[in-house]
Amino acid sequence: MLKLGVEPSAVTFSTLINGLCNQSKISEAVSIFDEMTERGYQPDLIVYSTILKGLCKSGNTDRAVRFLRLMEGRSFEPNVVAYGTILDCLCENGLLKEALDLLSEMKVKGIRPNIITYSCLIHGMYDSGQQ
Known part of the structure; x- marks a missing residue:
């Protein structure tokens, strides 16, 4: 595209990001994603969620939390799905305290947990022996 002088659109970037995440090519x-923002495109919730999910699937929990903070730093307020993605990842990795801290943070920000959020936490507690 670039060789032909065609400028990629937000949809092009989103598609590439999704494909790379599906192939576990998170880096x-x-x-x-960085190139997209450098070119002046504002990522939407789908792009942010795709990166979060990819980071979590590849076991990069710390990086996923940092990415969540990046979202907030760019004035993009994460929703229950974004928080739920990271909560699930934290619970799967046995980081229950961190998951509960993130749940508290969610509630303080006025983001209401849903059935999926609570299911992840219950599963995490069960796996850690905290029935």
Whole structure:
């Protein structure tokens, strides 16, 4: 596209990011995300959620939390789905205290947990022996 002088659109970037995340090429997806923002495109919730999910699926829990903070720093308020993605990842990795702290943070920000949020936490507690 670039060789032909065609400027990629937000949809092009989103598609590339999604494909790279599906192939577990998270570093490349983050690079495309960075290029997208450098070119002046504002990522939407789908792009942010795709990166979060990719980071979590690849076991990059710390990086996913930092990415959540990046969203907030860019005045993009994460929703219950974004928080739920990270909560699930934290619980799956046995980081129950961190998950509960994130749940508290959600509530303080006025983001109401849903059935999926609570299911992840219950599953995490069960797995850690805290029935």
